[in-house]
Amino acid sequence: MDIVQHINFKPVTGSNKSEAIGLQIEAAILGKAFKPGDKLPSERELQDTFKTSRGSVREALRALRQKGLVDAKKGAKGGYYVRELDINEAIDHLAVMIKHQEIPLAKLLEFQYAMDQAVLSSAMTNAAPSDIHRLEELAVKLVMLCSSHDPDYEQICVTDKKLNLLMVEMTDNPFFEWMMRSVQLTFRSYEFVVYQTPEVRMEIAQNWKSTAKALGNRDIQKAARLYGHWYVLLEQCLEKQLGKASCQPFQEKDAPNSFQNKNEEEL
Numbered sequence: 001m002d003i004v005q006h007i008n009f010k011p012v013t014g015s016n017k018s019e020a021i022g023l024q025i026e027a028a029i030l031g032k033a034f035k036p037g038d039k040l041p042s043e044r045e046l047q048d049t050f051k052t053s054r055g056s057v058r059e060a061l062r063a064l065r066q067k068g069l070v071d072a073k074k075g076a077k078g079g080y081y082v083r084e085l086d087i088n089e090a091i092d093h094l095a096v097m098i099k100h101q102e103i104p105l106a107k108l109l110e111f112q113y114a115m116d117q118a119v120l121s122s123a124m125t126n127a128a129p130s131d132i133h134r135l136e137e138l139a140v141k142l143v144m145l146c147s148s149h150d151p152d153y154e155q156i157c158v159t160d161k162k163l164n165l166l167m168v169e170m171t172d173n174p175f176f177e178w179m180m181r182s183v184q185l186t187f188r189s190y191e192f193v194v195y196q197t198p199e200v201r202m203e204i205a206q207n208w209k210s211t212a213k214a215l216g217n218r219d220i221q222k223a224a225r226l227y228g229h230w231y232v233l234l235e236q237c238l239e240k241q242l243g244k245a246s247c248q249p250f251q252e253k254d255a256p257n258s259f260q261n262k263n264e265e266e267l
Contacts, residue, residue, distance in 0.1 A: 007033045011051035018059035021050050025060065029069050029082055036084040039077075040070065068093075091178055095185035105238065112183050113231055119180070120227055122171035124220050131170045132216045138163050139209040146195070146205040156195045163208055193238065200237045204230065 007028050012020040025046075028034055041049070046057045061080055064070045068090065070080045098108070123131075142159045145152060161184055168176040195201050207230055214223035 009046075009049050011049070012056075017050070017052045017056040018063065021046070021052065021056060021060035022063045024050075025064060026067070026069060029064075034082045036082050038082045040080040040082065042079060087178060091181045092185065094182040098182065098186045108183075108186065109231065109234070113228075115176070115179060115183070116227055117224065119168055119171055119176050120223055121220065122173060122176065123167050124215060124218065124223065126172045127170040127215065131166070132212065135163065135166055135170075135215065136209075136212040138166065139205070139212040143202075143205040143209055146201045151195070151201070153195055156201075160195070160208075194234060197237045200233050204233055207233065 009024050009028075012024075014020060025040065034040065040046070040061075043054055043057050043061070046060075047054050050057065061070065061072075065072060065080070068085070069083060071083050072078075072080055127135075138159060142156065142163065145156045145159060164180060164184060165177070168180040171177075194204065207226055211223055211226040211230075214220075214226060
């Protein structure tokens with residue numbers, strides 16, 4: 001009981017006691033009172049500490065396990081043990097959940113567009129000259145890959161991914177990076193569709209090159225327009241491949257249609 005007293009858990013009240021128990025234990029884990037590999041107090045100890053039923057304690061522990069915070073072990077050393085938190089695993093799970101929910105493509109595009117605008121603004125503020133230089137080099141590489149007579153689609157998609165992840169890295173905000181990586185995993189299948197379309201492939205690459213240049217010039221308005229143009233190109237390509245209905249809600253609500261008839265030089 002010493003460790004429980006040291007953490008200073010409080011008895012729970014109210015209608016949802018299992019949630020209240022889970023939140024206290026979660027706070028103790030995130031606050032490093034329990035370290036990875038530590039064994040939680042037994043169900044009996046937790047029951048006595050929180051002044052509640054064994055059923056509420058078990059429900060709380062199941063919820064913590066579903067969140068990936070603890071593992072259950074059986075045998076002589078059985079019980080609940082604190083897990084090492086792995087952000088990469090969480091990102092993979094989020095991407096899988098998004099796919100399983102079968103969220104309409106238009107909604108995914110709407111979310112990514114909003115996030116990209118926030119990323120762009122933050123990157124513009126925080127990027128160092130060396131970051132801009134790396135972005136420009138990657139954009140030039142993408143143009144070269146896309147202009148090849150025999151495009152290496154795997155390398156094209158890898159370079160595109162590096163450009164997107166470098167943008168979020170330039171924000172110096174890990175939340176943007178985590179969300180962008182989840183979105184990248186969700187959109188992986190669409191990247192091949194986009195870059196395998198000859199009339200779109202080169203324009204997207206040139207659009208990246210111009211975006212990097214605009215960032216280097218600290219021209220937020222032009223960079224935002226170029227970012228928006230990418231979504232118009234994506235919408236046009238996916239409309240041809242998947243049908244107009246798949247992207248129409250996004251086009252009507254969020255895509256900057258004023259760019260639809262402009263080429264990269266005009267932007």
